[in-house]
Amino acid sequence: MAEVNETVAAGLAAYYQYIAQDLHKWADPLSNEQFWRKPYPYGNSIGHLVLHLTGNLNYYIGARIAETGYVRDRNREFTDKQPPPMEEALRSFDRTIALVDATIRKQNTEDWGKAYTAEREPEAADRFQIFVRCAGHAYHHVGQIVYLSRELART
Numbered sequence: 001m002a003e004v005n006e007t008v009a010a011g012l013a014a015y016y017q018y019i020a021q022d023l024h025k026w027a028d029p030l031s032n033e034q035f036w037r038k039p040y041p042y043g044n045s046i047g048h049l050v051l052h053l054t055g056n057l058n059y060y061i062g063a064r065i066a067e068t069g070y071v072r073d074r075n076r077e078f079t080d081k082q083p084p085p086m087e088e089a090l091r092s093f094d095r096t097i098a099l100v101d102a103t104i105r106k107q108n109t110e111d112w113g114k115a116y117t118a119e120r121e122p123e124a125a126d127r128f129q130i131f132v133r134c135a136g137h138a139y140h141h142v143g144q145i146v147y148l149s150r151e152l153a154r155t
Contacts, residue, residue: 035086
């Protein structure tokens with residue numbers, strides 16, 4: 001059974017690394033101004049999506065599984081009027097991905113099925129489900145980042 005645990009952990013960790021690499025592919029070439037600019041009067045900037053992904057992963061995986069003590073301010077992820085510089089936001093995201101990776105690799109066979117609860121997350125009943133749901137959520141927002149990056153390049 002250890003082989004299955006190692007396969008699951010390696011696969012999930014690799015997918016989170018892929019998400020981070022794809023996010024950087026689109027965010028790194030931007031200026032700080034582009035990173036925080038909303039190309040439309042509605043929606044989010046790339047920067048606010050990065051803050052959101054960082055907060056999401058720090059809460060659902062960091063606080064709830066790794067027990068980091070992280071306290072989330074979800075609304076601020078989208079509305080921060082004095083956000084950090086782009087480089088700082090991306091470094092924070094990278095530290096969070098490293099935390100997720102380390103937390104994944106610490107799970108043993110029994111841990112994946114442990115009961116899981118969190119605010120605003122009624123769907124994930126166990127740890128495996130929250131890792132999968134957070135990966136899907138992150139890649140959804142990377143898709144938005146791709147779209148926004150292309151729009152910013154046109155303007």
